[in-house]
Amino acid sequence: MCGIVGYIGEQQAAPILLAGLSKLEYRGYDSAGICVRDESTGNVEVVKAKGRLRTLIEKTDDGHSVIGTSGIGHTRWATHGEPSENNAHPHCSDDKNVVLVHNGIIENFQELKEKLVKRGYTFYSETDTEVAVKLIDYYYKKTESPLTSIATAMLHIRGSYAFGVMFKDCPNKIFAARKDSPLIIGKSEHGTLIGSDVPAILDQTRNVYYIDNMEIAELTKDEIHFFNMDEDEIEKEVVQIKWDAEAAEKGGYEHFMLKEIHEQPRAVQDTIGAYVKDNAVDFSEIGLKDEELANIERVYIVGCGSAYHVAMAAKYVLEDMTQVPVEIDIASEFRYRNPILVKNSLVVIISQSGETADSLAALRLAKEKGVAVLGVVNVVGSSIARESDHTLYTYAGPEISVATTKAYSTQLIAMYLFAMRLAQVKGLLSEEDCAKMIAELNELPAKIQKILDDKERIQWFASKYANAKDMFFLGRGLDYAISLEGSLKMKEISYIHSEAYAAGELKHGTISLIEDNTLVVGVLTQSNLYEKTISNMVEVKSRGAYLMGLTTYGNYGIEDTADFSVYVPKTDPHFATSLAIIPLQLLGYYVSVAKGLDVDKPRNLAKSVTVE
CATH class of the missing domain: 3.40.50.10490 (Glucose-6-phosphate isomerase like protein; domain 1)
Known part of the structure; x- marks a missing residue:
């Protein structure tokens, strides 16, 4: 549920990393950070910022203030530890020799942390990720091999992870590894890249490799090599992404x-x-x-x-x-x-x-x-x-x-x-x-x-109910399934408490929640259940609810019951969900806009839930 990017090549890394992270902010936006190696000095510079990616972009002058042609970046959705610069990625070993970004959850981090503390390591953050970077550093100091240290650490870590790793002692390489968290590797004309999702690297290349579970990738500016846990090199075929790059833009x-x-x-x-x-x-x-x-x-x-x-x-x-x-x-x-x-x-x-x-x-x-x-x-x-x-x-x-x-x-x-x-x-x-x-x-x-x-009618209605505290969605059969999704759209982007119920369940407790002007959305696309759901809508209206009815063209009798009616074209009843969901998506969207919320990045949520 975090975003990872990495680049090593001929161009300045920081602007490429920030551009990639901007395409991944839907995966995490509590904090962000980059690490870039300056080839002229051999040093690595880590820059972090709490909050949205814009803060990091401003802090680094769009990446221009961070010099170097290789680096890794991260945008975080907090799991272990609150959003803060300390908890933001990348994380470093005590001597800053190993730097790492991570998507996933390390389940046995406490056990590993206790082992590392006994061996003299100190910890500055509340994250499980810091344990991973220091475990890799521990095995690197024993083996002096980046590949062996990553592989050995992977065998001791329980949980899910995708890693991007840099070693100060290996100035011409970055590494990637994964277990149960997505990660792709790309090859462009001027370098190689890693990303946790296709949009992160789509403006750089369409040629990608999919790294599988318990595999490690070693990237230089010209080559990519893949290894299994035995450190045997394995072959992979390149896959060409067919998406138009503009498909990932707002247009x-x-x-x-x-x-x-x-x-x-x-x-x-x-x-x-x-x-x-x-x-x-x-x-x-x-x-x-x-x-x-x-x-x-x-x-x-x-x-x-x-x-x-x-x-x-x-x-x-x-x-x-x-x-x-x-x-x-x-x-x-x-x-x-x-x-x-x-x-x-x-x-x-x-x-x-x-x-x-x-x-x-x-x-x-x-x-x-x-x-x-x-x-x-x-x-x-x-x-x-x-x-x-x-x-x-x-x-x-x-x-x-x-x-x-x-x-x-x-x-x-x-x-x-x-x-x-x-x-x-x-x-x-x-x-x-x-x-x-x-x-x-x-x-x-x-x-x-x-x-x-005809979306303007929904927009007008949404503006009326943008200050609602509670909403309820009712339906029977397929209309209940539609109601569940409509309710989810409302709650996840507008933060209004919203519930969906099988309409026949109202009398078994739920109706006690109805108060004056509570918005209740009744979905009625199934003709054999239309009258039954109407009767449930009448019940809540008699207790003060304000009713929105959603049905198919021709069922104009709904206006005798509903205060506001929305109609969708008729279709085979099996396919009604495909039409009835559209007004409910628009309703959730326009309520969120009317409240001035960040529609695309609702609080506490990330796009792809890659951890339990």
């Missing part, structure tokens, strides 16, 4: 979130187009064969946050269309409840980054139990993509805002397509009916655009 929008909301029609269309061939769902390119689908007797879907809400929607769709039982789990619960996975089942892991720590652990647990895994991910070459038996890529492109929008929407599309193909293989969806559903899918981008074209 004239005030915030990345608004830009990414508006990119959903394109992202949805691209994801559909990747798997629909000749008017049929085709998974042949990912190796998911009909014979394998035919044998599936149970599906387990695992995700965190918004990915879990996709799982909730997918459960309703899959069970209705395929008659296959579906269990859904929050990833952190799945791995610890000792799940009973039946024979002939499939585990689906949903993750935008493909590096989500709990989801990755759930994947590995499923494979240990001998169950096939389907990964639904957005990032090519990510850990979940590489370790899954099959991977359904979502074609959202880079998603920078911490609050997911287009990745969520493309994950929904992937799960619709999976449900449709599974239903066909099970003999429950005819070719004719499948063609009709594909036609409905192909209309979704234009229908999403229609909702976006």
Whole structure:
């Protein structure tokens, strides 16, 4: 959940490091720092700043005051120790011979710290990272080998980590290593780079290598070498990043979130187009064969946050269309409840980054139990993509805002397509009916655009409720799944206490929370549940709630109950989530803007949760 960059080459390092960190501030923004080696003196200079990256940029005159052509940088999301310059990365050994940046959590840091204190080391910070750098220094002083010292330290560290490491005694090299935290290595015309995510190095190169678990990379300005724990050199193939560099920029929008909301029609269309061939769902390119689908007797879907809400929607769709039982789990619960996975089942892991720590652990647990895994991910070459038996890529492109929008929407599309193909293989969806559903899918981008074209009504309504203290979202069936995501968007970027409830649960305690002018959003896209949800909305209105109703065009009777109504185009009921979520994304966004908050970097959150 922190950002790492590194560079060694022919150009000044600090401006490149700061530019890379600026692309990673969504991964951490409590503090930032860089370390640069001055080749003329052999010394390394470490500069840190508390708060947003802008403070560090100003402190270093955009990097121009820090001289040298190799260095490492970091933007931090605090885990061990409060945000401060002392706790900011990079961290150094006592004699400043070893300097390190770290993403992840070292679980046995206290045990290692006690060992190092007994050997004369002192500690200036509250971080687990300082333990790592001093452990590497300890083994370096014994072995005089950077590679051996890093490898030996890795064998003694428990937890997750990605490291960028510099040794004062090795002026022409930087090193990188990883276990369970993302890290990529890049090669440009004038040097080599490390980064914890593609946007960090995209303006320097499109040619990257993915470093795997328990591997070490050694970088010079001209070469990159990879090693395993035995220090045997291993070969890796270069991967070319297809993203347009401008895709990771705001493109004239005030915030990345608004830009990414508006990119959903394109992202949805691209994801559909990747798997629909000749008017049929085709998974042949990912190796998911009909014979394998035919044998599936149970599906387990695992995700965190918004990915879990996709799982909730997918459960309703899959069970209705395929008659296959579906269990859904929050990833952190799945791995610890000792799940009973039946024979002939499939585990689906949903993750935008493909590096989500709990989801990755759930994947590995499923494979240990001998169950096939389907990964639904957005990032090519990510850990979940590489370790899954099959991977359904979502074609959202880079998603920078911490609050997911287009990745969520493309994950929904992937799960619709999976449900449709599974239903066909099970003999429950005819070719004719499948063609009709594909036609409905192909209309979704234009229908999403229609909702976006009417966003000013949502903006006006959001300004009225920007000072709300509490909000509630209600729905039944798929509308409950939509409500969960709408509520999350509200709470994570506006800091308004918001909850989503299955509407039928109101009378079992929740209705006691309703006070005069409490905003309640009722979602009503499922025609068979419309009247039931209306009755629940009437109940809260009679207790003083102010009602926003979200339904499809034609259900104008909702205006008899709701104080403010929002309409979305009609579609196949299975696909309603894809349309109904758009007004709720916009509502959360505009409430946050009206409150003057940092929409793209909400407090206490980071984009990719790579630690437990």
